[in-house]
Amino acid sequence: MRAIVHTVGCRVNQYESHLLAEKLAEGEAPGEVHVVNTCTVTTLADRKSRQLIARLRRDHPAALIVAVGCGADGAGPGLTRAGADLLVGNRDKERIVDAIRRFLVGGPPGEGKWGDLDGERITGREARVRALLKVQDGCTVGCTFCRTWQVRGPLRSKTPKAARAEAESLARAGHPEIVVVGINLAQYGEDLPSRPTLTDLLTSLLAVPGVRYRLSSVNPDGVTDELIALFAGETRLCPYLHLPLQSGDDAVLERMRRPYTAAEYVARAEAFRRTVPQATLGADAMVGFPGEDEGAFAHTVEVLDSLSPLNVHIFRYSPRPGTAAARFAPQVPAAVAARRAARLASLADGWSRASQERFLGAEVEVAAEEVAGDAVRGRSENYLVVEVRGCAAPRGTIVPARLVARATGHLVGVRADRTQSS
Numbered sequence: 001m002r003a004i005v006h007t008v009g010c011r012v013n014q015y016e017s018h019l020l021a022e023k024l025a026e027g028e029a030p031g032e033v034h035v036v037n038t039c040t041v042t043t044l045a046d047r048k049s050r051q052l053i054a055r056l057r058r059d060h061p062a063a064l065i066v067a068v069g070c071g072a073d074g075a076g077p078g079l080t081r082a083g084a085d086l087l088v089g090n091r092d093k094e095r096i097v098d099a100i101r102r103f104l105v106g107g108p109p110g111e112g113k114w115g116d117l118d119g120e121r122i123t124g125r126e127a128r129v130r131a132l133l134k135v136q137d138g139c140t141v142g143c144t145f146c147r148t149w150q151v152r153g154p155l156r157s158k159t160p161k162a163a164r165a166e167a168e169s170l171a172r173a174g175h176p177e178i179v180v181v182g183i184n185l186a187q188y189g190e191d192l193p194s195r196p197t198l199t200d201l202l203t204s205l206l207a208v209p210g211v212r213y214r215l216s217s218v219n220p221d222g223v224t225d226e227l228i229a230l231f232a233g234e235t236r237l238c239p240y241l242h243l244p245l246q247s248g249d250d251a252v253l254e255r256m257r258r259p260y261t262a263a264e265y266v267a268r269a270e271a272f273r274r275t276v277p278q279a280t281l282g283a284d285a286m287v288g289f290p291g292e293d294e295g296a297f298a299h300t301v302e303v304l305d306s307l308s309p310l311n312v313h314i315f316r317y318s319p320r321p322g323t324a325a326a327r328f329a330p331q332v333p334a335a336v337a338a339r340r341a342a343r344l345a346s347l348a349d350g351w352s353r354a355s356q357e358r359f360l361g362a363e364v365e366v367a368a369e370e371v372a373g374d375a376v377r378g379r380s381e382n383y384l385v386v387e388v389r390g391c392a393a394p395r396g397t398i399v400p401a402r403l404v405a406r407a408t409g410h411l412v413g414v415r416a417d418r419t420q421s422s
């Protein structure tokens with residue numbers, strides 16, 4: 001089926017777009033089809049999904065435009081008004097070809113059943129260096145600002161056996177790094193009969209040789225002592241953890257319904273950094289949540305300052321219709337939230353710089369994502385952006401590098417094996 005897949009949203013959506021593209025490639029072509037894998041996590045994401053659909057409608061008036069995923073479930077009428085011909089929700093996403101066929105003969109597009117995650121499997125024949133491997137879907141935490149858990153359905157985990165088989169395909173396709181993704185990785189395995197943990201899953205994945213693994217965002221309650229010990233003893237587990245903080249204030253965390261306190265967050269992050277060689281950290285922080293006063297914001301700054309993360313993704317809270325927090329008071333004025341976001345962004349630059357400078361002189365392994373002349377650029381195992389100079393290596397190669405300088409936004413390295421032999 002000649003279909004182009006467009007993606008808005010998170011890494012789980014990116015994985016699913018890859019899955020959609022592989023499924024659509026097997027089907028028969030009813031003409032030009034555009035599939036938009038939508039997101040509804042914020043009002044901005046809803047708007048982006050609508051704008052993309054409206055642009056496709058304008059540029060391709062005769063095409064079939066299909067809106068799939070979280071937006072189709074959570075904000076469908078707006079997507080239809082923007083120009084989508086067909087909405088396919090998360091339940092029927094993996095049966096996209098059937099949904100389009102049924103629609104074309106005038107039938108209902110979906111079965112409305114949640115599928116087994118072991119049935120979601122990609123082969124990995126795509127251009128990106130880092131492959132994504134989805135192992136988990138759904139979330140039962142119920143954060144008061146979040147729409148995602150409302151549209152992602154029940155907890156579903158891929159069995160370690162199925163995940164390992166998929167990782168084998170991805171490694172065979174030449175990906176040197178696999179990023180393990182899920183909606184809430186801390187809940188991995190809770191729905192499976194043998195209750196495997198994230199540590200069990202990674203142990204199983206490590207049986208696949210020739211590939212390194214990275215965890216995408218994981219809530220701090222998922223960072224157990226066993227998981228940290230596995231990272232500490234295994235160089236093929238990338239020593240970088242992205243731990244969503246959201247707020248460093250316990251009262252705000254409680255109103256957000258996040259499953260940890262600020263002290264617990266710091267304890268998990270510090271244990272990881274203390275125990276795992278060359279570890280770095282990333283964080284999400286939300287400013288302007290209802291009731292966040294200057295004191296609460298100062299607590300967020302304090303927590304992040306104590307950890308000096310390499311990356312901080314900063315979100316300005318905006319009320320999402322259909323969430324509990326949209327009715328909370330007092331809402332923080334937009335100008336105050338903007339000021340806090342700007343302050344945090346400027347502090348985050350400093351933390352990032354400090355985090356990078358800690359590694360000057362260290363040796364890292366860079367997955368070459370861009371090649372330009374005799375330089376390659378990519379991410380080290382601990383997620384530093386590194387440009388390795390004087391080194392012509394094909395994309396996808398893992399290049400050992402010694403970090404020698406800091407440039408704007410990245411580190412500069414020289415090839416480590418060459419340095420040693422000269």
Ligand code: SF4
Pocket residue numbers: 139140141142143146147148149183184219
């Ligand atoms: S943990 Fe909270 S923010 Fe994350 S998906 Fe679940 S409900 Fe949403």
